[in-house]
Amino acid sequence: MAEIITMPKLGFDMAEGTLVRWLKAEGEPVAKGEILAEIETDKATVEVESTHSGIVHRLLVEAGAVVPVGTPIAVIGAPGESIEEILPGEQPHQGMEKEMPTQAPSQAAEEALSVPEIETTGGLAGERIKASPLARRIAREYQIDLRQVHGTGPGGRIVRRDVEAALAIQPKVAEPAVSAQPVGATPSAIPVLAWQPIGQVPEDQRLPVDRLRSIIARRMVESKQQVPHFYITREYDMRALMDLRKALNAELPEDQKLSVNDFIIKAVALTLRQFPALNAALVGNEIVRYGHINIGVAVALESGLMTVVCRDADLKPLRLISQEMKEMSARARQGRVRPEDIEGSTFSISNLGMFGVEHFVAIINPPEAAILAVGAVREVPVVQDGVLGVGIRMKATLSADHRVTDGAEAARFMQLLAEFLEHPFRLVL
Structure with missing residues (x-):
């Protein structure tokens, strides 16, 4: 009989995990104890073993998705076995084969089905812009007009990679040259130094906080605030x-x-x-x-x-x-x-x-x-x-x-x- 594999609980305080990548594709055989997927928890990336033997009939979650503990992620059964009757409602499987090979885990995470599609209103009356929450946050942070961004997600939805592509071609504002100016009268015996920068000063970097760093930040703040x-x-x-x-x-x-x-x-x-x-x-x-x-x-x-x-x-x-x-x-x-x-x-x-x-x-x-x-x-x-x-x-x-x-x-x-x-x-x- 086909079995549903769920997101495992890999720690006593784990509520959700990110499915980093699948190590078995649909249609491949898998034995009990073989590595089925890599799951990123609050603490680390962990290799998760299959709890059943058979054929991987269906992968229910895309690589990169943030999935609550206990959520169905795959169906394993015997070759040729029908699984339709045990599938849990509407599945995100459609179009998955097309998206998975080109999506990096960091991009796919914001397109996980656990995140609902968000529509925002543009500057023009009645204009609706479909964008994921992460894409909207990045656009707001870097002051990017979503009306000028072409969406490549499902149904033309704007996702993270679209905003990053727009950010890459955004024109840079030239910085004024720095010149040394005397601050006051100086003794004639001490010459005023002329200084010119060698090469260009590196631009400021804005890096998204990764999962491990965000967990460290949350736990350390809790510790210092709550533990004397x-x-x-x-x-x-x-x-x-x-x-x-x-x-x-x-x-x-x-x-x-x-x-x-x-x-x-x-x-x-x-x-x-x-x-x-x-x-x-x-x-x-x-x-x-x-x-x-x-x-x-x-x-x-x-x-x-x-x-x-x-x-x-x-x-x-x-x-x-x-x-x-x-x-x-x-x-x-x-x-x-x-x-x-x-x-x-x-x-x-x-x-x-x-x-x-x-x-x-x-x-x-x-x-x-x-x-x-x-x-x-x-x-x-x-x-x-x-x-x-x-x-x-x-x-x-x-x-x-x-x-x-x-x-x-x-x-x-x-x-x-x-x-x-x-x-x-x-x-x-």
């Missing part, structure tokens, strides 16, 4: 850890060498065993203290940040933590993360040490109760027993939710973390 943050910073002596890392890496092949962050993940996870209030979340009127210790680690991408999750980090050896982090980070940068890579973190770490950052504070990733911001390991002057010398130090700052924990408890957490970072042999026992 407080911060605790501590400096750690990292000489013993750096010596241990050097000794261990001398015995490991190049692709298995341990990073400083691998040690920090393990140390934080072991410390959280003693501080369950920080491995927690405020959900409604309850504080949920998690049994598993899943450490989320921020990974820098070109379009923003993504958090990948090392599950049960307190139970895993350093080499396994290192291997998993390398694999998940690589998938994140390639846009091929799995749902389990990004879901379920209970505490987060943001490490900017590789960029030479000495100290910073991070914003809590809701609904978690805390996040640790880690700076660079640096050689600094230190005074020990009245003697000035060279030490190896690292600063870290804990951002915590004051609704869930308090300053004294957070300070004790940072104190116990020092026991693991400054006596790193405990991390390998």
